Amino acid sequence: MIRINFMLLAAVVMTMLYVVKVQYESRQLFVAIEKATLEVRKLELNHSALQVEIRVQATPLIIEKLAKDKLQMRSATPAVTQYISIPASLLPPTQTSEVAK
Amino acid sequence: MSRGINYASSPLLTSKTPVWRSKFIVAVIALGFVGLIGRATYIQVINNNFFKRQGEVRFVRTLDLPANRGKILDRNGLILASSVLAPSVWAIPEDVDVDDANLTKLAKLLDIPKKELSKKLNDEDKSFVWLKRQVDESNAKMIEALGIKGIYLRNEYKRKYPEGDSAASIMGYANVDGKGLGGVEFALNHELAGQAGSRKVIKNRLGQVVENIGEQRPPTAGKDQQLSIDSRIQFFAFQKLRDAVVEHKANSGSAVVIDVVTGEVLALANYPVGNNTSKKEGMNGAQLRNRALSDTFEPGSTMKPFIAALALERGFVKPETVIQTAPGRMTIGGATISDAHPQGELTVNQVIQKSSNVGIVKLAMQTEPKDMWSMYDQLGFGQKPQLSFPGVVGGKLRSYKTWRPIEQATMSYGYGLSCSLFQLAHAYSVFARDGEIIPLTLTKSNQRVTGVPVFKSNNAIAVRHMLNLATSAGGTAQKAQTIGYSVGGKTGTAHIQEGKGYASKKYRGFFVGMAPIENPRIVVAVMIEEPKNGKYFGGDVAAPVFSETVQQTLRILGVQPDINVKPQIVYSAVEESF
Numbered sequence: 001m002i003r004i005n006f007m008l009l010a011a012v013v014m015t016m017l018y019v020v021k022v023q024y025e026s027r028q029l030f031v032a033i034e035k036a037t038l039e040v041r042k043l044e045l046n047h048s049a050l051q052v053e054i055r056v057q058a059t060p061l062i063i064e065k066l067a068k069d070k071l072q073m074r075s076a077t078p079a080v081t082q083y084i085s086i087p088a089s090l091l092p093p094t095q096t097s098e099v100a101k
Numbered sequence: 102m103s104r105g106i107n108y109a110s111s112p113l114l115t116s117k118t119p120v121w122r123s124k125f126i127v128a129v130i131a132l133g134f135v136g137l138i139g140r141a142t143y144i145q146v147i148n149n150n151f152f153k154r155q156g157e158v159r160f161v162r163t164l165d166l167p168a169n170r171g172k173i174l175d176r177n178g179l180i181l182a183s184s185v186l187a188p189s190v191w192a193i194p195e196d197v198d199v200d201d202a203n204l205t206k207l208a209k210l211l212d213i214p215k216k217e218l219s220k221k222l223n224d225e226d227k228s229f230v231w232l233k234r235q236v237d238e239s240n241a242k243m244i245e246a247l248g249i250k251g252i253y254l255r256n257e258y259k260r261k262y263p264e265g266d267s268a269a270s271i272m273g274y275a276n277v278d279g280k281g282l283g284g285v286e287f288a289l290n291h292e293l294a295g296q297a298g299s300r301k302v303i304k305n306r307l308g309q310v311v312e313n314i315g316e317q318r319p320p321t322a323g324k325d326q327q328l329s330i331d332s333r334i335q336f337f338a339f340q341k342l343r344d345a346v347v348e349h350k351a352n353s354g355s356a357v358v359i360d361v362v363t364g365e366v367l368a369l370a371n372y373p374v375g376n377n378t379s380k381k382e383g384m385n386g387a388q389l390r391n392r393a394l395s396d397t398f399e400p401g402s403t404m405k406p407f408i409a410a411l412a413l414e415r416g417f418v419k420p421e422t423v424i425q426t427a428p429g430r431m432t433i434g435g436a437t438i439s440d441a442h443p444q445g446e447l448t449v450n451q452v453i454q455k456s457s458n459v460g461i462v463k464l465a466m467q468t469e470p471k472d473m474w475s476m477y478d479q480l481g482f483g484q485k486p487q488l489s490f491p492g493v494v495g496g497k498l499r500s501y502k503t504w505r506p507i508e509q510a511t512m513s514y515g516y517g518l519s520c521s522l523f524q525l526a527h528a529y530s531v532f533a534r535d536g537e538i539i540p541l542t543l544t545k546s547n548q549r550v551t552g553v554p555v556f557k558s559n560n561a562i563a564v565r566h567m568l569n570l571a572t573s574a575g576g577t578a579q580k581a582q583t584i585g586y587s588v589g590g591k592t593g594t595a596h597i598q599e600g601k602g603y604a605s606k607k608y609r610g611f612f613v614g615m616a617p618i619e620n621p622r623i624v625v626a627v628m629i630e631e632p633k634n635g636k637y638f639g640g641d642v643a644a645p646v647f648s649e650t651v652q653q654t655l656r657i658l659g660v661q662p663d664i665n666v667k668p669q670i671v672y673s674a675v676e677e678s679f
Contacts, residue, residue, distance in 0.1 A: 027311045034310050036640040049238070055263035060336035077652065078585025078662040 161305050161314060168295030170258065173272065173286070173324030175332040176365070176545045178679050180263055181248035182272050182286065184279070187235035187259035190244055194230055196251030197222050203247050207232075210240045210247075234277045235259040240523050255364035264332055267339035269392040270371040271330060271543075273324070273491070284327065284391065285543070288489045291536035327545045329365030334358055337653040339370040341646045342627070346372050349632035349642050355393035356524040356646060357653055359613070359624045361533040364541050366549035367521070367654065368621070369393050395492035398517040398628075402639075403613050404515035405461045406532065409453055411476050412464040413560040420450045420563050426459040434507040438462050441666045454576045456592065458514045465513030466506070473509065474501035479555045480528040480538060488543060494522035515593060523609070524533035526626035529590075532568065533621035536561035565589055569618045572644075581614055582645040583652045585662030590614015590625075590647060597631060607631050614642035616651045617663040621648050625650050 012025040058063075074080075144152050144419045173182035188209060197223070208215040211233045221230050234257065236244070241254055255381070260275045262268065264468040274285020281290035298320035303312040344356040358368040371392050390396070412418045429443025440457050452460030465473065477483065483498025496519040504512070511517045520528075530552075531538045537552030556564075568589030578592045593611040596603035611628040617622040626644040627650070638644055655662075 018641050027305075030311055030313075031309050040559055042438045047119045052180060052183045052185055055180045055183075056261075059263055059265070060265075060333050061265070061267070061340075075197060075653075076656060077666075078656070079666045081656070081662075 120373050133674065153313055156435065160305075162299055162304050163299055163301050164310075166298035166300060166320040167258070167279075168297050168320040169322040170260070170275070171293040172325045173289075174327045175323055175330050175335075176328065176367075176547075177331065178327070179332050181268055181328065181330070181332065182260055182262050184258040185239055185261050188238065188241035188254040189257045189258055189277075190232040190235040190236060190241070190252065190254055191629060192222060192230050192232055192252045194222050194224050194227055194251070197444070198250040199252075203249055206247060207244065207249065207252070210244050211236065217542050226331040247275075261667055264336070266372075266374050267336045267370065267483040268332065269327075269374045270393075271335070271369050283491065285326070285490070285546060287491045288543075289326050292326055293323040296321040329360075329363075329367065329371070329543055329545050329656065331367045331656050334650075334654050334673040335368040335370060337657075338368040338625075338646075338650045339372060341649045342370050343372045345629055345642060345646045347628075348634065349629060349633040349636060351629045351642070352631040353392060354627070354629045354646075355396075355522050356628075356650060357393050357523050357624075357626045358650060359526050359530060359541060360658075361530045361539065361621055361624055362549055363546050364539045365546055366541055366543050368650075383447055390492055391490070393522045393626075393628075394486075394488070394490055395494055395521065397494055397521050398609055399516050399519055399595050399598065401515040401593035401609075401611070402456045402458075402512065403525055403591050403593035403611060404518075405456065406453055406568060406591055407472070407476060407480065407511045407528070408461050408465045409449055409567060410469075410532070410560055410564045411468055411473065412449065413563055414556050415468060415472070415531075418449050418464065420567065421448050423448055424452060424460045424463055426452070426457050426463075429459060431459050431462065433462070433466075433510050434505060436507045438510060448569050450570055453564070453591065454570040454573075456571070456577045461513050462510045468503045469507050470501040473512070474498070474504075476555065477512075477518070479553070480531060481524055482528065483516060486521075486523060486527065486548065487540060488523075490543060493523075494521055496524060515595065522626050522628045525613050526613075526624050529615065529624045529626065532561050532565050532589075533615045533624050534561075565615070565618060565621070568614060572614065577638075578612060578614070578640040578644045580640055581651075583616070583646050583648040585657070585664060585666045586616045586660070586666050587618040587652060588614055588648070588651060589618040590644075592644060594638045594640075610637050610639035610642040611645045612639045614647055614651075616655060619663060622658060622660050623651065623654055625654070 111239055114364050170184045172180055172184075175181050198237050204218065204222075205215060210220045211218065213233060218232065224230060232252070233554075235332035244252070245254060257277070258279060259277070260279075262272050264272075271284055273281065273286040273288075275281045275286045275290075275469045279294070281287040281293060283320060298318040300317040301314040302310045303314060305311050338358055342354045342356045345351070354372050356368065356370045357366070359365070369391060376653055413420070418424075423446050425445070426440060426447050427443060427445045430437055432438075438458050440459050442455075444451070444455050444457055444460075447455060447457055447460050449460075449464070451457075452464070477498055483496055485495035486493055498518045498520075499508075508517050511618070527541055528538070530541075534552050535558035536556035537554045539550050539552035569587065570576055570589075571591055572578045572588050578590055580586050581590050593609075593613070595609050595611075596605070597607040597609055598604075599607065609628060610632060611626065613624070613626040615624045625647050629639075629642040629646070631644045
């Protein structure tokens with residue numbers, strides 16, 4: 001009887017230690033997830049900031065300035081535009097379904 | 102003989118220990134246990150909440166989860182406003198330990214005077230002080246690298262407006278706490294703001310989150326809002342307006358571009374304008390407001406086409422009906438109305454083309470005041486436009502019951518009532534849409550909108566023809582013509598009201614028109630306020646802005662030219678070869 005009791009006691013102690021170990025590991029994993037989540041958030045914010053930066057660099061003001069100063073381009077007018085008609089069958093579905101303007 | 106020691110017995114054992122002593126010790130130990138059980142019961146059961154709370158105070162933290170503010174996009178999905186990370190710098194003055202060199206560097210990075218920074222850091226009565234809100238991320242990293250004790254960073258977000266000045270008066274601005282305080286940022290704040298969330302966590306001694314507790318409340322991000330504005334058209338309208346304001350040394354200018362098929366507002370430009378990327382809160386109302394929507398003025402001659410349409414509608418004139426305007430002035434109730442240039446006999450078409458006050462008053466005086474008022478009312482004058490935007494005004498249109506004859510006369514050529522430039526552009530959509538007035542919107546719709554009929558379509562088309570004449574040879578707005586597209590519109594030049602009367606040499610020049618004239622796609626209204634460089638007529642200061650804006654807008658919208666142009670494309674025939 002005493003032997004069984006000792007075995008059970010040993011089992012209880014081992015289980016307790018195992019619980020502590022699992023708890024420790026779960027916290028380690030939790031911290032890692034937290035870190036990864038923060039990293040995701042940081043990357044999202046960077047992405048957002050870069051999107052804005054791309055937009056800032058591509059505003060009509062900057063494009064117009066570069067086109068005129070560096071590429072010696074000029075504004076398009078109907079006088080320098082060749083208008084062509086595309087048959088409806090060749091238009092992509094998104095354009096054919098658009099409201100006629 | 103020596104005496105042996107008897108180890109089997111001890112005198113101590115034989116001594117009579119009083120029983121009470123052992124009982125006492127057992128009782129003390131038992132009492133100790135009772136005390137422990139009592140204390141455990143007290144902690145675990147009776148006062149459990151207090152101890153639980155104390156534990157939480159030491160390890161549990163509630164973290165706020167801020168909601169991302171939605172982006173504002175133009176009709177093509179390009180970013181007009183977005184939130185980016187901008188850390189704020191704060192300090193605990195009593196903990197700050199900084200040498201002079203680092204203090205100088207910190208002041209430079211924060212862009213505040215060193216003296217002011219020292220004052221903030223020496224205020225030891227405070228346990229928390231903001232040094233600067235929303236600094237650039239690069240500067241924040243450099244501040245962090247200084248490693249000054251007692252100085253901390255907190256992540257915050259600030260709004261960025263890539264279009265800068267050109268769209269500033271539409272965008273408005275959001276404050277450091279991410280709350281919209283002007284323009285679209287204010288109007289759509291509810292949709293853009295989202296809802297912040299929170300979560301309870303346990304933090305270890307290193308400040309790391311090690312466990313979530315209870316239910317989490319995730320944040321709901323604000324929804325992106327897509328406007329009807331086209332950033333390219335907005336830019337061109339702003340650019341041409343700015344050039345005109347500078348050239349004519351005017352106080353300000355506004356321009357409105359409307360797509361009359363969908364009822365979408367494509368551009369709403371104002372110049373000068375407050376820069377929404379700088380210190381917005383220090384600006385005054387005049388710099389921040391969207392003048393096209395919030396400023397009212399007497400619309401002058403731009404009202405004449407409506408009277409012509411009403412006269413056609415009532416059937417007492419036709420476009421070719423001749424009206425005698427000689428000698429170029431007329432008197433009503435003791436007041437004299439005159440034309441700038443006496444014209445003699447004019448057809449109704451020519452009354453609009455030459456912008457004759459006398460001619461239009463003669464038409465107006467044949468209509469009932471109630472009829473005139475009713476038409477103005479149907480066109481939206483005197484009513485606040487149904488547009489979700491702060492500061493939108495409805496102007497002034499008094500009840501016809503209070504009109505005196507002279508007032509009815511002056512109202513026919515735009516004095517005695519007031520409206521915003523936006524209302525004027527809206528009202529002109531009635532001609533572009535063959536007699537029906539359409540609702541306008543600032544959000545993308547891309548659907549053909551249905552209007553409410555005000556005039557018969559043949560009368561609206563007839564007035565459109567008159568508007569075309571006004572921009573043709575002999576008209577008042579020849580500078581509104583543009584390469585490739587037929588246009589039509591009306592100039593207006595009005596004295597600016599000052600006190601109880603009108604300033605003699607202060608004018609407001611405007612032009613409202615549409616293109617292409619046979620099948621209009623857009624209505625453009627332009628106003629230049631108080632030009633001081635010699636020219637002040639709407640046909641001289643506002644019509645050229647209209648011309649260039651129409652040119653660019655129709656090109657961007659892919660509208661094919663409706664009049665022949667001399668091609669300037671140079672072809673060089675090249676023989677194909679293998």
